[in-house]
Amino acid sequence: xxxxxxxxxxxxxxxxxxxxxxxxxxxxxxxxxxxxxxxxxxxxxxxxxxxxxxxxxxxxxxxxxxxxxxxxxxxxxxxxxxxxxxxxxxxxxxxxxxxxxxxxxxxxxxxxxxxxxxxxxxxxxxxxxxxxxxxxxxxxxxxxxxxxxxxxxxxxxxxxxxxxxxxxxxxxxxxxxxxxxxxxxxxxxxxxxxxxxxxxxxxxxxxxxxxxxxxxxxxxxxxxxxxxxxxxxxxxxxxxxxxxxxxxxxxxxxxxxxxxxxxxxxxxxxxxxxxxxxxxxxxxxxxxxxxxxxxxxxxxxxxxxxxxxxxxxxxxxxxxxx
Amino acid sequence: xxxxxxxxxxxxxxxxxxxxxxxxxxxxxxxxxxxxxxxxxxxxxxxxxxxxxxxxxxxxxxxxxxxxxxxxxxxxxxxxxxxxxxxxxxxxxxxxxxxxxxxxxxxxxxxxxxxxxxxxxxxxxxxxxxxxxxxxxxxxxxxxxxxxxxxxxxxxxxxxxxxxxxxxxxxxxxxxxxxxxxxxxxxxxxxxxxxxxxxxxxxxxxxxxxxxxxxxxxxxxxxxxxxxxxxxxxxxxxxxxxxxxxxxxxxxxxxxxxxxxxxxxxxxxx
Ligand SMILES: Nc1ncnc2c1ncn2[C@@H]1O[C@H](COP(=O)(O)OP(=O)(O)O)[C@@H](O)[C@H]1O
Ligand SMILES: [Mg+2]
Numbered sequence: 285x286x287x288x289x290x291x292x293x294x295x296x297x298x299x300x301x302x303x304x305x306x307x308x309x310x311x312x313x314x315x316x317x318x319x320x321x322x323x324x325x326x327x328x329x330x331x332x333x334x335x336x337x338x339x340x341x342x343x344x345x346x347x348x349x350x351x352x353x354x355x356x357x358x359x360x361x362x363x364x365x366x367x368x369x370x371x372x373x374x375x376x377x378x379x380x381x382x383x384x385x386x387x388x389x390x391x392x393x394x395x396x397x398x399x400x401x402x403x404x405x406x407x408x409x410x411x412x413x414x415x416x417x418x419x420x421x422x423x424x425x426x427x428x429x430x431x432x433x434x435x436x437x438x439x440x441x442x443x444x445x446x447x448x449x450x451x452x453x454x455x456x457x458x459x460x461x462x463x464x465x466x467x468x469x470x471x472x473x474x475x476x477x478x479x480x481x482x483x484x485x486x487x488x489x490x491x492x493x494x495x496x497x498x499x500x501x502x503x504x505x506x507x508x509x510x511x512x513x514x515x516x517x518x519x520x521x522x523x524x525x526x527x528x529x530x531x532x533x534x535x536x537x538x539x540x541x542x543x544x545x546x547x548x549x550x551x552x553x554x555x556x557x558x559x560x561x562x563x564x565x566x567x568x569x570x571x572x573x574x575x576x577x578x579x580x581x582x583x584x585x586x587x588x589x590x591x592x593x594x595x596x597x598x599x600x601x602x603x604x605x606x
Numbered sequence: 607x608x609x610x611x612x613x614x615x616x617x618x619x620x621x622x623x624x625x626x627x628x629x630x631x632x633x634x635x636x637x638x639x640x641x642x643x644x645x646x647x648x649x650x651x652x653x654x655x656x657x658x659x660x661x662x663x664x665x666x667x668x669x670x671x672x673x674x675x676x677x678x679x680x681x682x683x684x685x686x687x688x689x690x691x692x693x694x695x696x697x698x699x700x701x702x703x704x705x706x707x708x709x710x711x712x713x714x715x716x717x718x719x720x721x722x723x724x725x726x727x728x729x730x731x732x733x734x735x736x737x738x739x740x741x742x743x744x745x746x747x748x749x750x751x752x753x754x755x756x757x758x759x760x761x762x763x764x765x766x767x768x769x770x771x772x773x774x775x776x777x778x779x780x781x782x783x784x785x786x787x788x789x790x791x792x793x794x795x796x797x798x799x800x801x802x803x804x805x806x807x808x809x810x811x812x813x814x815x816x817x818x819x820x821x822x823x824x825x826x827x828x829x830x831x832x833x834x835x836x837x838x839x840x841x842x843x844x845x846x847x848x849x850x851x852x853x854x855x856x857x858x859x860x861x862x863x864x865x866x867x868x869x870x871x872x873x874x875x876x
Contacts, residue, residue, distance in 0.1 A: 306876070338876075344714070347876045359615070366618035369716040380711040384636045393635075396628035397715035399621060441711075 294322045296449055296480050297343060301352035304338050304504075312338040314504035315352070320449075320482055320497075325475050327495030328484040329592060331604050335504040336484035337377055340453045343482070344374050357448045370398065373442035377453040379434055381426040387437060388413065388422040391444055398445035405444075412440040416470070432463025439470060443479070450474065452483045456490060468494060486604055488592035500596055507599045515595045521547040521559035524594050525571050528555050528584035539578040540571070552603045559594060622717035626725050629712060633729035647693055648737045649744065652682045656745050676754045679745040680835030681806030686741040687734045687766070688773045688804075688828055692797055695730035695777025696784065703873050704786035713874050723870035727774040727863070734770025755839045761848070765834035768855045772827055775862035782869030804828030809836060810846050827862075830854040 297320035304313040313335040320326040328336050341347030342354050345365040354361045357371035382390050391412055395405030413419040416436045421429065429437065435455065443450055452471075456464040471494055475481060485491050491498045492512045499509045508515055529536050537556045541549045545561040558571060567587055575582050596604050616624075637644060659678050702709040713722055746755055784792050803823050805813075810833050813820035823829050833846040834855060 341876060346710075346713070346874070357615075364618065366622055366716050366718060367615050369714055370615045370621055372714075374714050376707075376710055378707050378710075380706075380708045382632075382708055382711060383706060384639070385632070389635070393628065393632045394711075396631065397625045397712070399616060399624040399628075399716070 295319045296322045296357055297326070297355070297482060299339075299343070299352065299354045302339070302342060302349055302354050303351045304335075304342060304347055305350045312504050313342070316504075316506055318499060318506070318509075320480065322448075322480050323475075323478050324496040325471065325481045325483060325494050327491035327498040328482065328501060329486070329488060329491040329498050329596070329604075330484075330501035331486055331602075333503075334486075334501040336486075336501060337453055338504075339501075340374075340376075340451050340482070340484060344372055344451055345369060370445075371448040373445065373447035373450045375435075375438045375442045375450070375452040375455055377457065379438070381429075381434060381437060381441075383426055386423050386425060387418055387429070390426060390437060391441055394441045394444050400445065408444050412444055416440040430463075431459055432466060435459060435463065435467060436470070439467070443474070449480045449482065452481065454484055454486065456485070456487065464490075488596065488604055492592050498592060500592070500599060502596075502600050508595065512592060515592060516590045519547060519559055519590050519594050519598050520561075521590055521594070522561055522563045523559075523567050523587055524590050525558040525560065525567065525585065525587045526555050527558060527571060527575065527582055529575070529580050530583050531580050536575060536578070536580045539580065540574060543571070543574045548598055550597050550601055552597060557594070557597060559590065559598065616716075618716075622721050625715040625717040626721055629715065629717075629722065629725040630729055630732075633725070634732070637729075637733065644733070644736075645740065648686055648690070648740055651689070652686050652741045652745055655682050655685075676840045677809055677836070678807060679742075679755065680839045681804070681832045682745045683738050683741050683835050683839075684769065684804065684828055684831040685801050685806055686737045687769050687831060688776070688800065689797075690734040690737045690770070691730055691773030691775070691777035692780065692792075694733040695726055695774050696781035696792075697789070699726070699778070699781030700784050700786055700789060703782070709874065719871050719874050720867050722874075723778060723867050726870075727771065727778055727866070730774030730777050731767065731770040734773050735766055738766045738770065756841060758838045758841065761834070762838035765831070765838055765851075765855070768852070768859065769831040769834060772831065772855055772859045772862065775859055775866050776827065778866030779862045779869060782866060782873050800826055800828050805832040805836075809833070824854075827854070827858040830858070 297318065299316050299318045302313060302316040303311070305311050316339060328339060330336055338347055342349050343356055343361060345361050345368055349362060356368050359368045359371060361368045382393070385393060388409055391409035392405050395408050396402070400408065413422055416439065418433060418437055418440065421433065426434065426437070439455070456467055459467065468490070471481060471483070483494065495512060497509065497511050498515060500507045500515070508518070510518070527536065527540070533551050533554050533556055537549045537551050540546060540556060540558050543560070547559045547561065549559070550557045560567070568585060572582060572585065593604055655678070713719060715722070780792065780796065804826050805823065806828065810820070810823070810829055813823065830846070830851050834851045837845055837848055837851065
C-alpha cells in the first residue's frame with residue numbers, strides 16, 4: 285500500500301517561485317510554489333487560461349521558465365532536460381500519437397526512444413496493449429481509433445518506459461462520459477500501483493474524484509492547496525442553495541447574506557449561490573421564507589453539497605466555466 | 607496492476623545517443639512502409655525530364671547534342687536530391703507544426719531539442735542519398751542518345767552526401783518557417799526558382815553571356831550541387847572551381863543547419 289510506505293513522503297515534484305511571462309508581458313504562471321509527494325494524484329484545477337498547461341509545460345521541459353526553479357525526481361528541468369525527460373511520462377492536451385505508425389508501433393518505438401532493448405520494448409508493448417484493452421487494435425492505423433481509445437493509447441505510451449511521474453494535461457477534455465469514466469478507472473489503478481500523477485483539469489468532479497490533493501489556480505496564481513475534503517470544509521458551509529429570482533439578484537444576495545447560518549453568498553450568471561450551515565429538509569423552506577420576507581419572488585431553487593466548484597467560487601467570485 | 611520498477615536515469619549523452627538512433631530507426635521504418643510513394647515522388651520528375659530532353663527532343667528533331675544530355679544528367683540528380691529536402695523534411699514539419707503537433711511526442715524523447723532536429727536532417731539526408739542512387743542510373747541509362755558520363759568517384763561520393771545534407775538542412779529551415787497555408791507559395795516562390803536558376807539545365811559557366819545572372823544565381827545553393835555533380839559526372843565543361851563548390855556546399859550546410867536548428871527550437875519550446 286503506497287499510503288503506508290515511508291518513502292512516499294518523498295517530494296518528487298517541486299517548484300519554487302516558478303514564473304512564466306510570455307512575450308507581450310503576459311504572466312501565465314506567477315510565483316508558483318508546489319511540492320508533490322511520491323504516490324499522490326495531484327490535481328491542478330483551474331479555468332481555461334489559468335496557466336495549467338504552461339505549468340505542465342515547464343515541468344516537462346517544453347516551456348522555459350522566466351524565473352524560479354522546477355525539479356522532477358530531484359532533477360532540475362532547466363539545467364538537465366535530457367535526464368528529466370527520462371523520469372517523466374506526458375499525456376498532452378492534444379493527440380500526439382505518431383500517425384505514421386500503427387498502434388503497436390507507437391508503443392514499441394516509444395520504448396526504443398527511452399533506451400529499452402528491442403526485446404524489452406516488444407514485451408512492454410504487448411503487455412500495455414493488453415492492459416489498456418487495445419490488443420485487438422494492435423495493427424490498426426491510429427487515425428481509426430475512437431477518442432477514448434486514442435487517449436488510452438496515449439496513456440499506455442506515456443507509462444511504457446516506467447516513468448517516476450506521470451503528467452496528464454486535461455486528459456478527459458472532449459471525451460464522452462463513458463470513456464471519461466474508463467480513464468478515471470485506469471488512473472485509479474495506476475495510483476493503486478504507486479504511480480505519482482499530476483493531472484490538470486477544469487472539471488471539478490474530476491479533481492474531486494481522483495485527487496489526493498488539489499491545487500486551485502487562476503490567472504497563474506495558486507489560490508488554495510489541500511485535500512478535496514479540507515478545501516470543501518474551508519467554505520464553512522454544509523449546503524449550497526442556488527436561487528433564481530425574477531427580481532434583482534444582487535439585492536436578493538444582500539438580503540440572503542443576513543439570513544442566519546449563511547456563510548457566504550455569490551451571484552454567478554444571475555443565480556444567487558448561498559453557502560449555509562445545516563442540511564436536510566428544513567433548508568429550502570428557510571431560504572424561501574427569508575426571501576419572501578424581503579419581498580423577493582423565487583423562480584427556481586436547488587440545493588447540493590459544497591463541491592470544489594463552491595470553493596473556486598468563494599475564492600474568485602466566478603465559476604470554473606468562465 | 608503490478609507495481610512497476612522504475613527505469614534508471616542514464617547519463618544524458620548515452621540516453622540521447624540511444625534516442626537519436628531509435629528516432630532514425632523509426633524514420634527508416636516509416637520510409638520502408640511508404641517506399642512506393644518515395645519511389646514515385648523521387649522518380650517522376652527526373653523520368654519526365656530525361657524522357658523529354660533526351661528522348662522526345664532528339665526524336666522530334668530539336669537540335670540537341672549528346673553533350674547537352676550529358677550536361678542535364680547532373681542537374682536532374684541535383685533536383686532529385688534537393689526535392690527530398692522539401693518532401694522528406696520540410697513538408698512533414700509544416701504539417702507537424704501546423705496541425706498534428708505529433709512532433710511533441712518525439713520532443714519528449716530523452717535527447718536535447720536540437721538532437722531531434724538533427725535526427726530529422728539525418729533521416730532527410732539518407733533519403734536524399736537514396737534518391738540520388740535511384741535517379742542516377744535512370745538518368746544515365748534511359749536516354750536514347752549517348753550520355754558521355756565519366757564518373758569521378760571520389761567527387762561523386764563526397765558531393766552526394768554533402769548535397770543530401772544541405773538539402774535536408776534547407777528542408778529544416780523552410781519547414782520551421784512555413785505555415786501550412788503557405789505551402790503552395792513555397793513551391794512557386796522558392797522551389798521552382800531554385801530549380802530553374804540552379805544551373806540544372808546548363809552549366810553555370812555558360813551564364814557568362816549574362817554576367818548579372820551569373821553572379822546572382824550564386825545565392826542559390828542548388829547551383830553548387832549541380833556543379834558538383836557535373837564535376838563528378840561530366841568533366842571538362844565550363845565548370846565552377848571544385849574548391850569553391852566544396853566550400854559553398856559546406857558553408858550553406860552550416861548556415862542552414864544553424865538557421866534550421868534555431869527555427870526548430872523556437873517552434874518547439876515556449
Ligand atoms: N505559447 C504562448 N504564447 C503566448 N501566450 C500563451 C502561450 N501559451 C499560453 N499562453 C497564454 O497563457 C495563459 C495561460 O495559458 P495556459 O497555460 O494554456 O492555461 P490553461 O492550460 O490553464 O488553459 C493564457 O492567457 C494563454 O493565452
Ligand atoms: Mg490547458
